[in-house]
Amino acid sequence: MAAATDNPPADITENLPDLPPSTLLPPLFNNTNPPPELLTQGAEALLYRTTYLVPSIPCALKHRPSKPYRHPILDARLTKQRILAEARVLAKCRREGVNVPAVYALDWEKGWLLMEWIEGGTVRSILDRWLHSTPVGVDASKRESELKDLMSRVGQTVGELHRAGVVHGDLTTSNLMLKPVSTADDTLASSHEEEGKQHQEQREQHLQGEVVVIDFGLAMQSVQDEDRAVDLYVLERAFGSTHPRAENLFQEVLRAYGESFKGAKVVLRRLEDVRMRGRKKSMIG
Amino acid sequence: MALIETFHLSHLPSSYAVHAALYRDVQNASFLRQQLLSGNTEFEYAFLDATSIISTMHALAAAFRATNDFMNNRLRSRNVHSETVFCLSPNNNIADSFRRFGVNDTTTNLLVIKICTGGEITTDGVRTHLSRAVDGAAVPFIDESLRSMTDLAKIKKIYKIGTSNNVGSAGKRNKSDISPTGSQMVLNGNQAELKERKELEVAILGLMALRGAT
Amino acid sequence: MIAIGLEGSANKLGVGLIRHPPKGGPAQILANIRHTYNSPPGEGFLPKDTAKHHRSWVVNLVKQALKEAGVSAADVDCICYTKGPGMGAPLQSAAIAARMLSLLWDKPLVGVNHCVGHIEMGREITGANNPVVLYVSGGNTQVIAYAEQRYRIFGEALDIAVGNCLDRFARTLEIPNDPAPGYNIEQLAKKGKHLLDLPYTVKGMDCSFSGILASIDVLAAQLKANPNQTDALTGEPITAADLCFSLQETVFAMLVEITERAMAHVGSNQVLVVGGVGCNERLQEMMGLMAKDRGGSVYATDERFCIDNGIMIAHAGLLAYRTGCQTALNDSTCTQRYRTDEVLVKWRD
Structure with missing residues (x-):
């Protein structure tokens, strides 16, 4: 009668050479x-x-x-x-x-x-801040409309991405950034002057700026409705798990997406199928 | 007297220096080109026609890639200077790159790049030699100088940018100023032009970076 | 408590007896025996023949297991069997035997998910508490992590299991199926050294193997037609061993990659490899190198437990039984599709 744990197998890493x-x-x-x-x-x-x-x-x-x-x-x-x-x-x-x-x-x-280098913070950090409290200098109703506007720009940007024939593969709020609007710049060398204090304050009161998509390590070139719908599904699940109170905001993302390019509405319908299928074919565990 | 700007580009070993000198009204372009072709060792420079250069970063990016490829034994041309000219190119045709970016007999705006890997050649040394060799008016190697020299139409043609479905960035940027809460600044004409130039510059950098990828 | 487990989802028929001591402590293996149905080289095992094999061996194995364990029917608390996933007819054969024992001995039945059996046995044997699990066999390829009473599937093969890919290639090469086609591929691969170009198909957290199987089959056909092919890089002749080597290096790299992704996603540094393909030493080595680089650890069981066996069914079944689960006779069906995350893991928090 042997205990199952008699002579447990060794950790395999112990017998391996040290590599850099x-x-x-x-x-x-x-x-x-x-x-x-x-x-x-x-x-x-x-x-x-x-x-x-x-x-x-x-x-x-x-x-x-x-x-x-x-x-x-x-x-x-x-x-x-x-x-x-x-x-x-x-x-x-x-x-x-x-x-x-x-x-x-x-x-x-x-x-x-x-x-x-993209200056600014992730949409994720913005939502974390803005959903849990109202920033100084902003009143509650303004907050709602600022957030909604930001969501609309997110939806529009994702639409532009898809229209360009690219699917991101890992759309989460950590891979979306809000880059503050800078003064006119012509070449790289002059585009990173120190921001004035005025801009700093403005940034904290308003969600102005451009939505920038980052981290294309899992991206691929595709125009398939299925791939685009899965992209949206991943973003939707990311919203749901990291910002549970933001579900109605996500509706604004989808609405703006639907109007961002011809064929976007078809993708939204496909998204319904993807939702029903659940885990298979999508990336969020 | 030549105006030399010396750079120790990020990530290159500290003994590496990239010297740049910019000239207007050059009179002896054919002579310089001849020295290059005959392989005169005193004239190991990248001689570029500045009308094909959109910004200082454009040129330095080429020097950076050429040097990185040199350090990795990946030169496709004879030396790091000819490679700098080649690195400006969006494609693998070396001869074409010389025709489009290199000095030609009618060049009057000249950008000279010298890359030193061992630290044996100094800024003073370069200045002395170029002052003797180049017959032209030295101007500072800065974007303002280049802006007046750049032939945008030629550059767009070389890099195949600015046609209807490419960097029509003016069109793209306008979208941002119809946002309902006006959260983007409305860009006036001049700013739009500068934005377009920047988009052109980054598009060029991207093409240069991807050149030769199979 | 003592449980008997019957496993027959593929071509291995396993019977095991396990004891969970009353005051806790490690489980005790009272018996763990198995008989494998091997088809001739170049052929896969068919459900009908496999089921027939299981039916002819099950009574024998149960008797032998009881004898080895030194227990009688009265000592057994519950009868566990593989409910699924797996092949229909073979599953049924083992299930019928389980139902018969249940009626004969008047003991309750517990239907067990085959994958959960592998996971729980792996955890018990290795002591790995909360690892990312790579479950790889002829019928399954999944990357699993435990969360909130479910074994959640993070990544999987979208078409065929990696073991299936290897087994089918063994048929292409007409390698013997005894003791296991995958084992013979592994031995042949050890003699190979040229890495040939094969499609590498990882998509996000998932992977697929039918493409690479098609490609390697083509290469095998080409090699058969022209045995004098040479490697482009070295000029040396290419052999079937090189094909096996290239296939393993590629599919195992894919598995290690999706495992690493899951580890990064859940923030875990422990890996447990279970299932028949988990016996493969090269896979273990590659997984180990990845984990070591991350400062983590990798555990795998030996062939007693990584290959389908009855003891894992007994163990997982008994864990469930102790939380109050049992399967009524009317519900003691089998199902070919039974996802790992369908099981409510009541015995963990």
Whole structure:
């Protein structure tokens, strides 16, 4: 009679060799001073803040590291494919007038991408702040209309994204940013002057600014209603789980989406099917 | 006297320097081009026709990619200077890139880029040599100088941008000023033009970054 | 308490007896025996023949298990059987035997979800408390994490299971099915070293394998037609071993990737690999490398438990029975489709 736990199998990682961590910076950035600042570490990629060309131009560095468990040939192939796909999608979106970070530089062999730094906060953080309390200087009814307007712009932006033939693949409120309106800028070098105090206050009272979509690591080029509907479904589920009180606000997102391009209403109908099917084919667990 | 702007571009080793000098009314473009073609080692520069350059960042971006490719043994052309010219290109045709971006016999607005990897060549050294070699009026290497030189129509044609379904960014931006609560500033004509120029610039950077990807 | 478990959802017929000590403590394995139906090389196992195999072996195995355990029918508290998912006729064979025992011994029945059986046995054996579970077998490929009394499916194969892909390729190569086609692919792969280009299909948290199977079948056909093919990179000859190697490297990388995504999503660093394909040492190694890089750990059971067996059904069934669950005779059906997240995991908070 053996206890099930007699001689439990060892943790498999204990017998494996020590390898350099996959979270090291790409070699080029080891020279950088100050070193790039790590912002997020996902399963797929690491995101840093650093500069492009000169200190006055901030940028985001996305690095898809080599994965130690993959065969090196497969690893190189996947890394290259994915960073390229992301860069292409970003460039395509920007070309079509969708608000996404611009691509500055790329090294697909080394798996890194430098792109425009987007100032501002995520829609997620805004909703967290604005749903739980009314910010200083804003009255309650104004708050409602500001939020509604923001939702409308979110819906419109997602519509523009889909119209450009791109599906995001991971639409959550953390991947939507609100970039404050800046004064006229012509070239990169002059676009990041210090914001005046006036702008700062304005930003906190009004949800002005452009909605910018970020993180296209799972994006793909598609015009299928199904893919677009799943995109919306993921965003809807994200709303539901992270901002449970915002469900009626999401209706505004869908309404604005429905009016953003020809064919959007068909996608909304498809969304109903996706909802009924539930988990299969969507990404939120 | 040449006006040299020296950059230590982000992420490149500190011993690497990128020197840039901009000239108006250049008289000896053919001579300079000849030195390049004959492989005169004193003339290892990227000589660019500034009418094809939209901004300082445009040129520096090319220098950055060329240097990164050089550091990774991925040069497609002879040296890091010819590579800088090539890196401006949206496609893989090296000869084309020289024709479109490199100095030609009729060039009067000239941008010179020198990339030093070992720190052996100094800003002073570059200044001295260029002052002797280039017959033209030195202007500061800044966006204002370039703005008066840029041939936007030519650039749009080279990069195939600005046709009906491409960076019609003026059209896109206008959408934002019909928002019901007027939460976007309405852009006046001049601002719209500047925005369009910026969109053109980032579109170019994207094309340069993606060049050669299969 | 003591439970007997009958498992027959695929070609393995397993009977197990487990004891949960009254005052808690580790479960005790009183008996765990199995007999596998193997079809000839180049063929898959058909439901009809498999069911016949199960029917001929079940009485024998139950008797043997009781003898090994040194228990009698009276000592058994409940009879657990695999309700699903799996193949219809084989499932039925084991279920019929369970119903018969229930009537004969006058003991209650407990229908068990096959996947939950794998998960609970894996947790018990390895001590992994709340891992992300990769369940990979001939019939299933799921990435699972526990939340609020459900084993939630985070990612899965959208078309065929990874084990199915490997098994079918074994048929293509006409490799023996004994002891298991996947095991033989694994051994052959160890002799391969050239990585051939195969489609890699991960979409979000899900993956699919029919595309890669089609591609590898084409490569196998090409190799059969022209045995003198050489690898583009090295110029060395390509062998069937290289095909197996490439297939494993690619599909396992896909599995590790979706597991890592789930880990990042739920914020977990522990992985438990269960199911027949979980025995594969290369898969274990790759999963280990991924987890080690994240500072996490990976647990897997040996072939007694990762391959379909009766003890996991007894264990999961007894856990449910102790919370008051049982299956009335009229409800003791089987179902080919039975999603892991349909089960209310009352025995955990």
